[in-house]
Amino acid sequence: EQCEELRSIQSQRLEQQVCQDRAAQMRQQQEGRRRLQEEERLFDELWEADQRAKEEQESLRVQQRQQRDKEHLRELREQMKAAESRRQKEKELKEEEVRLLQQQQQMQLLQEQQQQQLKLQQQQNRCWQLDQDLRLKMKRLAQQQQEELQFDMEILQQMHKQEAYQRQEAAQRKVT
DSSP, X not given: OOOHHHHHHHHHHHHHHHHHHHHHHHHHHHHHXXXXXXXXXXXXXXXXXXXXXXXXXXXXXXXHHHHHXXXXXXXXXHHHHHHHHHHHHHXXXXXXXXXXXXXXXXXXHHHHHHHHHHHHHHHHHHHHHHHHHHHXXXXXXXXXXXXXXXXXXXXXXXXXXXXXXXXXXXXXXXXX
């Protein structure tokens, strides 16, 4: 304690030790920051990959739904075309029947015409019923598609909220 030279050497050693400790601490902090940046980069890459996968999945779902809708529409058009073809054939048959009936007696002609009108009324009723069924089916399809789209949008909103919450938590962890 009385030796000035020894105290000076000890002071220098202590100062060197403090400098070494400080340098080691700085290296550890830099390494910690580097690791944190690496983790953030990895999380960003994972999040972006997840987003791309979700977007691709949603795009595929939309394409599949559109394909199903097109297929339904094509089937409905084919059904309508077949019904129209049947109606046209029936109409042609009716016209031929009327021409043949005109050659018969007046009373028989009146009876045939009454039966024909009744049959025509039934066919019109059936046609009207088919049209009503088609409208209801199209309305149900449109409503179902709207509900599916709304459900998909709610899921996306929930995912965005969750991701924002996770980012906020990560930011708070960085601050602490």
